[in-house]
Amino acid sequence: MRIKDHIREEQNFLGRVIIAALLIMLALLGLSARLVQLQVIEHQHFTTLSKDNRIxxxxxxxxxxxxxxxxxxxxxxxxxxxxxxxxxxxxxxxxxxxxxxxxxxxxxxxxxxxxxxxxxxxxxxxxxxxxxxxxxxxxxxxxxxxxxxxxxxxxxxxxxxxxxxxxxxxxxxxxxxxxxxxxxxxxxxxxxxxxxxxxxxxxxxxxxxxxxxxxxxxxxxxxxxxxxxxxxxxxxxxxxxxxxHLDIDLQQIALEALGDHNGAVVAIDPHSGGILALVSKPGYDPNLFVEGISRHAYMTLQTDRYRPLYNRALRGQYPPGSTIKPFIGLAGLEAGVIRYDTSYYCPGSFQLPGHEHKYRDWKKGGHGSMDIDAAITQSCDVYYYKLAFNLGIDTMSDYLGQFGFGRRSGVDMDGESRGILPSRDWKRRTRHQPWHPGETVIAGIGQGYFLTTPLQLAIATAAIANNGHLMTPHVVDYLQNRGNGKRHPILPRETSVPIASQANWDNVRRAMRHVVEGLRGTARRIRTKLYAIAGKTGTAQVFTVSQEDEYNEKNVAHKLRDHALFIGYAPADDPQIAVAVVVENGGHGGATAAPVARKLMDAWLLPRIYGPGSNHGNDDS
Amino acid sequence: MNLHPTDIGDLTPTDPTRQRGLLARFHLDLPLLLGLLALSSYGLLVLYSASGQDMGQVEHQLMRFGLAFTVMIGIAQVRQEQLMRWSPWLYLVGTLMLVLVLLIGDVGKGAQRWLDLDLIRFQPSEMVKLAVPMTLAWYLTDKPHPPTWQHLLLSALIMMVPVLLIARQPDLGTALLVASAGGFVLFLAGISWRLIFGLLGAAAVATPVLWHFMHDYQKQRILTFLDPEQDPLGAGYHIIQSKIAIGSGGIWGKGWLAGAQSQLDFLPERHTDFIFAVLAEELGLVGVTMLLALYLFVILRGLYIASRAQDTYGRLLGGTLTLVFFVYLSVNIGMVSGLLPVVGVPLPLISYGGTSLVTLMAGFGMLMSIHTHRKLLPR
Known part of the structure; x- marks a missing residue:
């Protein structure tokens, strides 16, 4: 290895440093020249641009x-x-x-x-x-x-x-x-x-x-x-x-079918989860908002006691009442708490062991001996008090959660409510109170803390129609690019309800069909020969009747009258439409809510079964 | 060692510790320190205006300066021999971390640059900015002068490994900065002029090849630079607006806090990469000249320190750190005034931001260490 020549290295380095310094000064001079060009020579031009942009x-x-x-x-x-x-x-x-x-x-x-x-x-x-x-x-x-x-x-x-x-x-x-x-x-x-x-x-x-x-x-x-x-x-x-997915005719029919009542209607295609109709009544004129609504008009909408700006179908939370019975029935069958032929005796009321309180059936004298089919068909409350008590709130809550109750459905619209699916855990978290056995009993008929949105009821019904495939509901079918016409479909998404036994599905579906077709079915008035309907009525209490008093529709102020509910799908053997109807203060589900669903089903199915323009609308057998 | 008598003129006071006091005890170089303090104060002044008079940002930046100056003072205490011993290890660790970043790094703004070490998020490329010149200086310190072909090839290898790793992230700007740092070491180590011009020629030939491997956004930046009016609302907007800001500032400027371009949101990134345009608009050519003068002072002091260093390592490292500092500021000013394409290089000591500030001040700490730990030689 050569010995380093330190003097030569130092001198060379000094030379390089001087060259670097000169280059740096040259570069700085160049930058300065550029700045002089911008700030002195072209100053006037840039001032014009800055002050009053011509372009x-x-x-x-x-x-x-x-x-x-x-x-x-x-x-x-x-x-x-x-x-x-x-x-x-x-x-x-x-x-x-x-x-x-x-x-x-x-x-x-x-x-x-x-x-x-x-x-x-x-x-x-x-x-x-x-x-x-x-x-x-x-x-x-x-x-x-x-x-x-x-x-x-x-x-x-x-x-x-x-x-x-x-x-x-x-x-x-x-x-x-x-x-x-x-x-x-x-x-x-x-x-x-x-x-x-x-x-x-x-x-x-x-x-x-x-x-x-x-x-x-x-x-x-x-x-x-x-x-x-x-x-x-x-x-x-x-x-x-x-x-x-929406059909505007169906939408209009749903709105008209509600008549003078407020409420919500949701119709779903059970195969895709596509929303065919979604109505919340009363509505409002959206055109007022486009160019800014006047404060007066807005206050009128805001202070209206029927709250027209409130989307009941998505955000309205109602007790499901008896419409929850098919779901709890499925839970009972699948959990092995009841069998298809298990009978309970209904004397007209139910008492928890060791308690005085009487949980009453809607039918004063009782229904007598009931199996699950009869309990759904005639909507026996006592059967369900016992079933709920035997199932326990947590098992019941687990099964119902699988149908989408208590959580947002993931619909492609903003602001849906969660509803409430009560459980021991839920009550501890939100109310910091222990669960009472009596609350399990009334949960069995969809009362108490239980709250659902009409949309939740509709998709859960579609899941029954669909053999347990719970489809995520969506309004939009596909996007289309206006320039090249290219379509971008919104694909259906689904989860499965883990109920394995096909017999359980079939039995509950048969019971729901008996609700409409059976002699004692609570929705027998919407029965038709043209196609088979499966459904369940419900009545949700707006206020509680004390133990001594009796609920009498005529004596109660309109706004405290029960909400009428109906869920259903048709045709029963090949479901093409699933519907959930809530008629606020409508009284009995079978009387006011079920006919609304029937009108939607007619409008949707008759042209499909008998061809367009067929006039079977007046058939009411 | 062989020094001319005049070389050590400033090191022969009667009693160094008493006369130089605190500065000597903490191994600080007064001219360099004053230059840096002047620049950072100037920077805070401009930042106050550029941030829309946001005292919070100014305080934040002040804290970063505090950290960076602490790092500088800390490194100034380390003896040069110690720095030299650390060099290859720093290089090894830095390169390994660059590999890690590519494997598991965080993606930020479309590039993988960050390493998340639980406690701190760390950009290894910053560390390599220092490690490459340090290691090259260490490697060349006991090699013959001028370096032979074999030594040059190995030096090039040492340099290219981290450069390619950084370019993969992809961060072309930093890769070029690190490469230029390596180049400066070789230049100062005395490679022949023929080789220098040969390499420059080769780079000119390689450019089209490089273009082929560039990412779209990198190509776009260069195209925008060539013709900013092509895309006046998109990428070209930066350059057009900053030229308007600089040009409309004129000789005397529109006054501090009174720049219409800067204060009315026309200027993008105005407190970070484009802060020079705010300065030029509000303080004019006069303010710009003051800034360039301060930079020149710091650079000349850095070169002076390098030329007075007592061994090859100190000379090469000191000189390179100073030249890299110059590259930073000239690339930023060139970019803002529309001479160079837009690359994300901040204006040193003026732009808001902390990552590169610490690296920069660590470099100045090394310069101070080189200067203040010299052995007192008998006359």
């Missing part, structure tokens, strides 16, 4: 996807409209401007109030509508005096419109102006040209799909900010269209 980038909002029902009927569309809009940042005295504007265009109190409301919740440099849907005459009048109103413009827009208004209100939801609260949940860069966003229902849960992607336009503007010419354009990507 403006205008964002182009994508057109929102349309929504169709299963037969291609348009449920949500975009309609052209002329709006008079104002950008508050560009107007000095807003009140005076509005006053002057009112000489040319009618502005009523609602318009002014809505304008002031939107102003408080807007984004920076957002233009706020003063009037929506100007007619041609008003448009012309304003065009003449436009130069007197800087910052005020007529804008041609596509406004969301829901042709079926109230009929689809709870299902579709509505779009509204983007509020300061919405901004936190969205990618604002994709919404710079958009003023509306889905607020509830399908419009909200499919917001990302419906909205599409923003486009950009490079334009030259004059000093007052108006566009002179278009330099370059990237077109926006329209949102995808939604095609629903």
């Amino acid at each position: 403006k980038l205008i964002t182009l909002a994508p057109t929102r996807g349309l929504i169709f029902d299963r037969n291609g009927v348009l449920l949500a569309q975009n309609r052209p409209a002329y709006n008079l809009e104002l950008v508050p940042e560009q107007v000095k005295d807003i009140d005076a401007t509005l006053e002057r504007l009112s000489h040319y265009i009618t502005l009523d109190a609602d318009d002014r109030e809505r304008f002031n409301h939107l102003r408080r919740h807007k984004r920076r440099f957002d233009s706020i509508p003063i009037r929506v849907n100007l007619d041609i005459e008003e448009t012309a009048r304003f065009a003449v005096v436009r130069h007197q109103f800087p910052g005020v413009e007529i804008k041609a827009k596509l406004l969301r419109h829901y042709p079926f208004a109230e009929v689809t209100s709870h299902l579709l939801g509505y779009v509204g102006r983007i509020s300061s609260r919405d901004i936190k949940t969205i990618d604002t860069s994709n919404y710079t040209g958009t003023n509306h966003i889905g607020k509830t229902g399908i419009e909200k849960s499919y917001e990302a799909t419906l909205h599409g992607a923003i486009g950009v336009q490079q334009v030259e503007v004059n000093s007052s900010g108006r566009v002179v010419r278009i330099l370059d354009e990237t077109p926006p990507q329209p949102g995808q269209d939604l095609h629903l």
